[in-house]
Amino acid sequence: MASSPSYSQSLLPNPRILILDRIERESDRFRLRVHVEQEPRCPVCGAMARSRHSVYSRRLQDFPWQGVAIELWAAVGRFRCRNSSCPRKIFCERLPQIARAYGRQTERASEVVRLIGYVAGGLPGQRLLVRLSITTSDDTVLRRVREKPTEAAAIPIHNLGVDDWAWRKGQDYGTILVNLDLHRVVDLLPDRAAESFSAWLKQHPEIVTISRDRCGLYAEGATLGAPQSQQVADRFHLLVNLSATMERVLEECSRQLILPPVEQPPAEPPEAIVAEVSKEPPLPVPSRATQSQLRRQRRLERYQQVVALFNSGQTQTAISRALGMARKTIRRWLRRGEFPERKPPHRPPPKVSEFGDYLQQRWNEGCHNASRLYREIRQKGYAGKHAMVRRFVSGWRKTGKPTSPAAPQRISPKHAAILVTRPADKISDEQQQLLNRIETQCPEVIDLRNISLGFRAALVADDSEQLRRWIEGAKHSEFGPVVRFAYGLQKDISAVSAAVDTSWSTGQVEGQINRLKTIKRQMFGRAGFELLRARVLPYSTVTVAGPAP
Numbered sequence: 001m002a003s004s005p006s007y008s009q010s011l012l013p014n015p016r017i018l019i020l021d022r023i024e025r026e027s028d029r030f031r032l033r034v035h036v037e038q039e040p041r042c043p044v045c046g047a048m049a050r051s052r053h054s055v056y057s058r059r060l061q062d063f064p065w066q067g068v069a070i071e072l073w074a075a076v077g078r079f080r081c082r083n084s085s086c087p088r089k090i091f092c093e094r095l096p097q098i099a100r101a102y103g104r105q106t107e108r109a110s111e112v113v114r115l116i117g118y119v120a121g122g123l124p125g126q127r128l129l130v131r132l133s134i135t136t137s138d139d140t141v142l143r144r145v146r147e148k149p150t151e152a153a154a155i156p157i158h159n160l161g162v163d164d165w166a167w168r169k170g171q172d173y174g175t176i177l178v179n180l181d182l183h184r185v186v187d188l189l190p191d192r193a194a195e196s197f198s199a200w201l202k203q204h205p206e207i208v209t210i211s212r213d214r215c216g217l218y219a220e221g222a223t224l225g226a227p228q229s230q231q232v233a234d235r236f237h238l239l240v241n242l243s244a245t246m247e248r249v250l251e252e253c254s255r256q257l258i259l260p261p262v263e264q265p266p267a268e269p270p271e272a273i274v275a276e277v278s279k280e281p282p283l284p285v286p287s288r289a290t291q292s293q294l295r296r297q298r299r300l301e302r303y304q305q306v307v308a309l310f311n312s313g314q315t316q317t318a319i320s321r322a323l324g325m326a327r328k329t330i331r332r333w334l335r336r337g338e339f340p341e342r343k344p345p346h347r348p349p350p351k352v353s354e355f356g357d358y359l360q361q362r363w364n365e366g367c368h369n370a371s372r373l374y375r376e377i378r379q380k381g382y383a384g385k386h387a388m389v390r391r392f393v394s395g396w397r398k399t400g401k402p403t404s405p406a407a408p409q410r411i412s413p414k415h416a417a418i419l420v421t422r423p424a425d426k427i428s429d430e431q432q433q434l435l436n437r438i439e440t441q442c443p444e445v446i447d448l449r450n451i452s453l454g455f456r457a458a459l460v461a462d463d464s465e466q467l468r469r470w471i472e473g474a475k476h477s478e479f480g481p482v483v484r485f486a487y488g489l490q491k492d493i494s495a496v497s498a499a500v501d502t503s504w505s506t507g508q509v510e511g512q513i514n515r516l517k518t519i520k521r522q523m524f525g526r527a528g529f530e531l532l533r534a535r536v537l538p539y540s541t542v543t544v545a546g547p548a549p
């Protein structure tokens with residue numbers, strides 16, 4: 001297909017040296033025959049080459065045109081390097097801004113593959129690319145993402161956040177490093193170790209502050225690798241440590257963590273009020289059986305009236321008008337020849353739940369055998385299935401035994417610790433009530449609550465002196481874990497004070513860890529460290545030659 005190449009020429013990558021000869025239409029793609037017009041230079045010595053050795057065809061995948069795949073077939077020369085001091089004798093001419101040596105895609109197509117792989121991952125990226133007529137494999141997509149590891153930021157880092165992330169939870173951990181000023185991940189380390197962290201820090205002597213958790217590894221790494229920097233303990237991690245301390249204390253008195261039943265205010269019996277108001281003895285309410293007898297009596301009288309009127313020669317229509325009854329009913333009654341008795345009402349057989357009280361009583365007495373309970377309630381009139389009884393009591397089996405409302409309720413030390421450390425303005429009425437109920441059995445909670453609130457107040461006050469006073473006080477606490485916590489803070493006092501005196505925290509690092517986890521899971525475990533690192537670090541564009549304007 002020979003067409004005017006004028007516009008098509010301008011769509012080529014680096015159209016100054018790549019010249020379009022003709023376009024061939026294949027069933028599913030365009031094949032663009034092109035040749036190169038440039039002064040070839042030896043890639044080793046840079047000398048201009050004049051003697052052509054041979055020509056070969058190089059095939060390159062490029063951007064699709066209007067959804068049709070494009071294949072460039074470039075006639076590329078091999079040349080001799082005549083520079084006698086150059087070790088290279090023969091070389092292939094390079095295609096600057098078009099494709100790398102040995103590349104099978106143009107640089108610009110390759111860049112799109114890399115970007116899609118970075119954003120979407122291997123297989124999703126491959127599917128998207130196929131739809132865009134860039135046929136490639138998911139392996140290639142991932143290779144592209146991996147092969148250009150984004151340069152660890154050349155921008156100086158002043159304030160660094162560091163934390164660990166789980167590669168495999170409970171087994172392997174890595175380290176994430178975040179530029180807190182730019183809110184950008186600057187690097188990932190494959191492990192969580194003081195050595196690797198300090199080695200990394202030594203390449204960044206410009207760092208001023210390091211915000212970290214209170215795990216000793218990062219403290220040690222920071223001291224070794226960046227002694228010039230100010231370390232800042234993260235506030236959130238300090239509160240986590242506080243909560244863990246409270247949990248340890250509460251574990252020691254877990255026997256006391258029982259909730260007394262809520263005391264219901266005694267309700268006024270409504271009958272008493274009614275009785276006071278009306279001195280008259282109440283009218284006797286007819287029993288259920290009497291009511292139905294009365295109804296039958298009225299119906300029977302009706303029937304007898306109908307029969308009498310009919311025997312006196314009245315038509316059915318006349319009877320219907322006289323008694324105000326439906327003619328259909330009259331006809332049915334007369335046809336029947338006798339008084340139509342009502343069918344006894346259908347009553348469904350009693351359900352298991354109707355024996356709930358009895359079952360609960362037996363359960364509390366220690367009978368947990370569903371078959372035996374089934375036999376017992378059968379004798380009391382239960383006609384349902386054995387399975388229903390089993391299901392009915394299975395809930396009690398799971399939750400333990402507290403079936404009777406009077407049984408004491410327990411609260412876990414963790415839950416109690418959460419309540420104890422809750423900030424005063426964030427505790428709900430319900431939580432406060434729960435806390436009050438715990439206090440009745442475990443009065444230590446009152447002291448623990450005061451210690452926690454004191455610590456929080458010192459953190460919020462932005463006054464490291466107050467924090468130091470809190471630590472001094474806590475050192476003399478009656479609770480062992482609190483004392484240990486206080487001495488731990490004392491040891492790390494410079495970083496702990498900085499948590500109060502500066503505004504740095506690893507809050508945004510946690511956000512980046514969430515992003516990392518999402519990417520990691522998206523790759524279904526295919527993510528090696530390098531690939532994960534390439535996708536977590538910010539994407540850096542490579543300058544690509546687009547079509548000439």
Ligand SMILES: [Zn+2]
Pocket residue numbers: 042043044045046047081082083086087088
């Ligand atoms: Zn050369």
